[in-house]
Amino acid sequence: MPMSARLLRPRSSTVFNPRTISNLALWLDASDAAILGPTNSGPGSVTNNGPVKYWGDKSASSMNLTNSGADSVCPTYKTAAQNNRSVLGFDGGDRIFTTSASVLNPATKTAFLVSRRTGGSGEQCLFDRADSFALTVKAAGGYVFYYSSGVTGTRTVYNAAFGASNSNSAYSVVVVRQDGTAGSAWIDGVSQTISATQGNTGTAAGNFAVGSIGASSSLTFTGDVAELLIYTAALSDSQRQTVQRYLAAKWGVTIS
Amino acid sequence: MSWNYRIVIVVPAASKSVAEEAARSINSTGPAYDGDAFSMMLSANGAEPATHYGLYTSATDEMIAAMSAALPQIFGVMFWRHGVAGELQASNVTDPTGQAWGLDASLTAAGLREVVQPSPYG
Numbered sequence: 235m236p237m238s239a240r241l242l243r244p245r246s247s248t249v250f251n252p253r254t255i256s257n258l259a260l261w262l263d264a265s266d267a268a269i270l271g272p273t274n275s276g277p278g279s280v281t282n283n284g285p286v287k288y289w290g291d292k293s294a295s296s297m298n299l300t301n302s303g304a305d306s307v308c309p310t311y312k313t314a315a316q317n318n319r320s321v322l323g324f325d326g327g328d329r330i331f332t333t334s335a336s337v338l339n340p341a342t343k344t345a346f347l348v349s350r351r352t353g354g355s356g357e358q359c360l361f362d363r364a365d366s367f368a369l370t371v372k373a374a375g376g377y378v379f380y381y382s383s384g385v386t387g388t389r390t391v392y393n394a395a396f397g398a399s400n401s402n403s404a405y406s407v408v409v410v411r412q413d414g415t416a417g418s419a420w421i422d423g424v425s426q427t428i429s430a431t432q433g434n435t436g437t438a439a440g441n442f443a444v445g446s447i448g449a450s451s452s453l454t455f456t457g458d459v460a461e462l463l464i465y466t467a468a469l470s471d472s473q474r475q476t477v478q479r480y481l482a483a484k485w486g487v488t489i490s
Numbered sequence: 491m492s493w494n495y496r497i498v499i500v501v502p503a504a505s506k507s508v509a510e511e512a513a514r515s516i517n518s519t520g521p522a523y524d525g526d527a528f529s530m531m532l533s534a535n536g537a538e539p540a541t542h543y544g545l546y547t548s549a550t551d552e553m554i555a556a557m558s559a560a561l562p563q564i565f566g567v568m569f570w571r572h573g574v575a576g577e578l579q580a581s582n583v584t585d586p587t588g589q590a591w592g593l594d595a596s597l598t599a600a601g602l603r604e605v606v607q608p609s610p611y612g
Contacts, residue, residue: 451531
């Protein structure tokens with residue numbers, strides 16, 4: 235008996251696009267070679283284990299990251315590194331950044347990062363918006379989320395450690411959120427207890443970097459970065475879970 | 491262009507300017523770039539001031555040839571070359587036996603640590 239046309243009809247595609255949630259301000263996707271470049275002038279043909287000096291933003295902000303420095307201070311393109319997708323490797327002296335990050339000015343932000351630490355010592359910066367919206371890892375385990383409450387002029391800055399028992403050496407989906415008053419964090423979908431203490435206000439608010447503090451060589455990261463999304467809004471739990479599921483499925487990370 | 495190698499180069503602080511000049515001849519986008527190639531500050535106890543500077547980067551066959559010609563001109567230089575799979579292939583410090591290698595192993599062999607910098611956010 236022939237199969238009915240109804241059964242043969244393909245199911246509609248439901249691949250999630252992060253841009254369908256409002257306020258996506260930055261979307262860096264290391265698996266998309268079309269937005270990477272071997273020079274800082276724009277996209278181009280990147281080579282396995284070769285330097286990446288341009289990382290294009292897939293949000294509508296065009297907040298593209300670049301590095302016009304030597305090969306040795308730029309991340310490395312690594313093909314088929316995680317879930318058969320490419321990532322960018324940071325070897326302890328690398329960073330990629332922009333000095334035009336005003337799109338990240340709003341006081342509310344939610345960031346999603348897929349990464350792992352592979353070595354190095356001390357505290358290492360995953361990403362940094364230089365007015366105190368930053369995420370670092372510690373070689374001893376765990377993360378530190380730097381966030382602020384209030385608005386410029388009356389802002390209070392906090393540093394909040396979380397996940398101390400997490401070695402951060404396996405690919406994880408880490409989410410941090412500041413809602414204008416408080417900070418929150420999740421590792422692989424699990425809400426984290428954060429211990430916040432008051433810290434110092436950063437400077438040079440126009441900078442944003444992956445792999446170091448600002449455009450400097452401070453707190454450089456040793457590890458791999460797969461994808462980073464930042465929304466200039468405190469996403470709801472359902473929105474956060476939607477993005478988490480998308481990243482987990484894409485990068486082969488198990489989440490709760 | 492195949493990036494088949496990873497190299498670690500460490501130089502004494504006094505040799506940094508000579509080393510930076512040499513590095514400019516083996517950069518994929520040419521000698522005109524911003525900043526320094528040797529961006530890692532190193533010392534024996536991880537505290538400032540830096541006594542040495544280091545770099546860790548990928549390299550092609552052509553870069554390895556150029557580097558081999560340039561290194562003898564740099565006083566006190568230490569280098570390690572390993573494959574992309576991490577096996578040590580050459581060094582003027584460590585006897586290569588194909589052992590697993592990387593930046594951390596190189597710094598340990600040199601008796602150096604990265605200078606620990608505090609977070610600017612306290």
